[in-house]
Amino acid sequence: MRTVAVGEHALLVELGSGEETEAFHSELLRRRAAGTLPAVTEIVPAARTVLLDGVAEPARLAALIAGWEVEPSHARVEPAVDIPVRYDGPDLPDVADLWGVTPREVARIHSATAFRVAFCGFAPGFGYLTGLPAAYEVPRRATPRTAVPAGSVAVAGRYTGVYPRASPGGWQLIGTTDAVLWDPAREPAALLAPGTRVRFVPVRVGGR
Amino acid sequence: MTDRAFAVVRAGALTTVQDRGRRGHAHLGVPRSGALDPYASALVNRLVGNGADAAVLETTVDGCAVRPRCAVTVAVGGAPCAVTVDGRPVAWGAPLRVPAGAVLEVGAAVRGLRSYVAFGGGVAAEPVLGSRSTDLLSGLGPAPLAAGAVLPLGPQGPDAPGCDVVPWPAAPEELVLRVRPGPRDDWFTDASLRDFATRAYRVSPASNRIGLRTEGPPLERAVAGELPSEGMVLGAVQVPPDGRPVVFLADHPTTGGYPVVAVVRERDLAAAAQSVPGTPVRFIPVR
Numbered sequence: 001m002r003t004v005a006v007g008e009h010a011l012l013v014e015l016g017s018g019e020e021t022e023a024f025h026s027e028l029l030r031r032r033a034a035g036t037l038p039a040v041t042e043i044v045p046a047a048r049t050v051l052l053d054g055v056a057e058p059a060r061l062a063a064l065i066a067g068w069e070v071e072p073s074h075a076r077v078e079p080a081v082d083i084p085v086r087y088d089g090p091d092l093p094d095v096a097d098l099w100g101v102t103p104r105e106v107a108r109i110h111s112a113t114a115f116r117v118a119f120c121g122f123a124p125g126f127g128y129l130t131g132l133p134a135a136y137e138v139p140r141r142a143t144p145r146t147a148v149p150a151g152s153v154a155v156a157g158r159y160t161g162v163y164p165r166a167s168p169g170g171w172q173l174i175g176t177t178d179a180v181l182w183d184p185a186r187e188p189a190a191l192l193a194p195g196t197r198v199r200f201v202p203v204r205v206g207g208r
Numbered sequence: 209m210t211d212r213a214f215a216v217v218r219a220g221a222l223t224t225v226q227d228r229g230r231r232g233h234a235h236l237g238v239p240r241s242g243a244l245d246p247y248a249s250a251l252v253n254r255l256v257g258n259g260a261d262a263a264v265l266e267t268t269v270d271g272c273a274v275r276p277r278c279a280v281t282v283a284v285g286g287a288p289c290a291v292t293v294d295g296r297p298v299a300w301g302a303p304l305r306v307p308a309g310a311v312l313e314v315g316a317a318v319r320g321l322r323s324y325v326a327f328g329g330g331v332a333a334e335p336v337l338g339s340r341s342t343d344l345l346s347g348l349g350p351a352p353l354a355a356g357a358v359l360p361l362g363p364q365g366p367d368a369p370g371c372d373v374v375p376w377p378a379a380p381e382e383l384v385l386r387v388r389p390g391p392r393d394d395w396f397t398d399a400s401l402r403d404f405a406t407r408a409y410r411v412s413p414a415s416n417r418i419g420l421r422t423e424g425p426p427l428e429r430a431v432a433g434e435l436p437s438e439g440m441v442l443g444a445v446q447v448p449p450d451g452r453p454v455v456f457l458a459d460h461p462t463t464g465g466y467p468v469v470a471v472v473r474e475r476d477l478a479a480a481a482q483s484v485p486g487t488p489v490r491f492i493p494v495r
Contacts, residue, residue, distance in 0.1 A: 004391040007471030010441045012391045042234040044439030046463050051439025053234065120237040121437060121463030124346045128437075165347075184336045184348060190236040 003062040010053040011062055018047060018118060018130060018158075020070075025050050025194060026078075027070045038064070045119040045194045047128075078116070080197040083162065085111065085153050087202060089173035091141070095155060098138045106174060107202055109136070115160060115198040120190070125164035125182025127192035132158065144170030151177045153200065160200075162192075175200075211277040212329065212361040216353045217311055220272035223353040224342035224417075225333050226324075227263040233337055234462040238348065240442065241341040242458045244417060244481030245322055247377070248286035252326035255283035255303045257365060262330030263340040265353070267323045271314035272353060274325075279308050280361065281328035287320030287379060287482060301376055320379030320482035329362035344417050345459040383411065383483045385455065385472045386494045387445060392435065392467035396447070400427040404469060405493050409453065413485035418461075419446075419454040420480045422489055426451025427469060437465045443472035445491070453491070455480055 001024070002014045015021040025045040031037040038061055041054025055061050087107035089095075096103040115131035132155070140156045145168060148154070152163045154171035163169060164181035177200075181191045192198065216223075226249060229242025243249035249264045265272065271289055276282075283303045284291045291300045292313045298304050306312050314323055333340045333350035342349040350359070393401060409424030427447050440446070444456040446466045455472055457480065470491065472480070483489070 005388065006391050006441050006468070007388050007443055008473060010471075012438065041231050042439075044234045044462060046438040047436035049436075049438040051234075051441070053439070053441050054231070119437070119463065120235060121461065122237060124233075124236055124238045124348065126237055189337060194235050 001065075003065060005058055005062075006051065006053075009055055009058065010051060011055055011058045013050045013052065013065065015048055015050070021045060021048055021050060022116065022118060022195070023070050023072050027068065028052075029195065030071075046121070047119070078195045078197050080199070081191060082199050082201050083153075083177050083179045084203045085175040085177050085200045086204070087111075087175040089153065089175045091154075091172035092174045095138055095172050095174055099136055110160070110174065111200045111202045113200075115200070117192045117194050117196045117198065118159070119194050120192065122161075123164055123167060123182075125190040125192065126161055127194075127196070127198075129160040129192075129198055130158060132160065134158065138172055140170040141172060144168055148173065149176070151179070151181075153177055212332075212363065213278070213358050214274045214276040214280075214327070214361065216272070216355055216357045216359070217275050218273035218313075219353040219355050219357075220267050220270050220314075222268040223272040224266050224344070225263050225331050225350045225359070226266045226341045227261055227339055229341050229458060230337045230339040230343070230348075234439065237346070237462050238337060239343050239345050239459050239462060241339065241343040241349065243324065243341075244458055245286050245324065245478040247478050248322070248324045249326070251376070252283040252285040252324045253330075255285070255301075256281045256326045256328045258326055258328065258330050259365075262326065262362070263333060264327075265325040265331065267314055267317075267325070269321060270316040271323055272325070273311055273313045275309065275311050276306050276327070276361070277308060278361070280306055281364070282306050282312060283326045284314050284323055285376065286322050286324040287317035288376075289317050289323050290315035321484055322481055327361050328364040332360040332362040343459050345461060377479070379482045379484075380479045380487065383479055383487050383489045384492060385476050385480065385489065386492050387470035387472050388495065389470045389493050390468075393469050395429055395431045395435070395467040396469055397428045397430045400425075400451075401469070403427070404453070404491055409489040409491070411483045411485050411487040411489060412452075415485065417457055417459040419456050420483070422453050422455070424452065424489070427453065429467075435465055435467050437463045440464045440468070441471060443474055443477055444468045445470045445472060457481065
């Protein structure tokens with residue numbers, strides 16, 4: 001673990017792996033809930049880092065963090081969400097080819113996976129979900145689509161994501177969901193936040 | 209009947225509602241947003257007796273025109289511009305009373321880019337996640353102004369305008385941005401880092417509320433490969449593959465995968481928001 005100053009009011013904490021990042025993020029949330037974390041405005045986890053922004057004394061916080069014993073992330077019980085999916089995405093055959101299985105197997109493997117939101121970004125409510133084994137990593141599409149429909153369930157790299165609203169995008173679309181990922185009028189607005197556990201529940205194409 | 213609202217007569221190139229922005233939602237991918245020149249927006253709010261959280265209008269280049277449906281105290285500041293009420297010249301940078309039904313015309317910026325218009329009681333657009341700011345990256349908050357749109361005003365507080373005269377910083381002839389190197393300065397060659405710290409850049413016309421883009425000597429990578437996405441702060445100087453530094457402004461994405469060579473001091477970003485395309489830019493490393 002290494003901490004780097006980012007400007008005057010932020011710290012970037014670098015971790016060794018995605019798993020360590022998740023554990024460190026959980027530790028931050030635990031300490032914030034317990035009231036033992038100095039005030040920070042933002043805690044932004046990402047692939048291998050956690051950014052702490054709006055920190056009054058970054059050097060002091062860095063010294064504090066250096067002395068922490070971080071518990072494994074499974075020690076925390078995170079909220080869980082089921083997302084119904086129709087595995088009918090236009091890239092399902094391509095993903096099946098890349099995985100070396102049938103499209104039906106893609107749906108089975110994907111829906112049997114326990115996912116966790118590693119971090120959010122790209123758009124409000126867009127989560128980067130980890131959980132698929134490394135063997136199922138796929139590249140982004142060579143040419144991004146100019147319009148991906150809201151509710152598209154997609155894979156790219158080691159991540160799965162659901163598009164909260166129609167937007168351009170280069171991920172491989174394997175399905176669609178009616179779940180509302182982002183609704184500013186709802187509390188909480190985001191269905192998925194860093195740490196949320198997710199399962200995709202298959203629903204029959206053409207039916208409910 | 210008092211109808212506390214105003215109608216948009218002329219929207220201008222881009223006029224948005226802005227307050228101090230959304231905090232605490234970056235982990236959900238929500239940018240902070242908010243007025244790009246927070247000093248100017250705070251000053252116009254003070255001039256009309258508003259609190260610091262009241263929402264104002266932020267114009268871009270060519271101002272806007274509005275018709276209040278009620279008599280209201282207004283102040284225009286930020287980028288200097290001609291201001292008229294029903295065609296008659298009135299003061300810029302001072303509180304003024306606009307009668308119900310009169311047209312307040314905020315002219316094109318004479319210097320700088322963005323003028324701010326405060327109304328007594330503030331612009332009372334529906335808040336989203338605690339802020340009325342228009343976020344152009346993710347489409348949160350009220351839509352940019354369009355001719356014919358009607359926006360509500362909040363109740364005028366009991367306070368008299370806080371002051372009559374306030375000091376205004378001049379729009380910069382040269383944009384000097386003090387930066388703290390890192391977190392990813394080690395991704396660039398020593399020669400590039402010297403260029404970055406010593407050579408002149410210019411504000412690119414492709415700049416917007418998301419970032420101030422620059423033209424100048426491209427920075428060369430010392431490290432090949434891709435940086436895994438990481439959290440981004442306001443003022444981050446991100447270097448995309450073309451090597452030209454982009455300074456992240458209020459509507460910046462909350463995570464990004466291009467290395468950040470340095471971070472601009474928050475105090476210097478208001479000047480960045482007022483720098484017209486072509487303005488010389490210097491990045492000054494400070495520790």
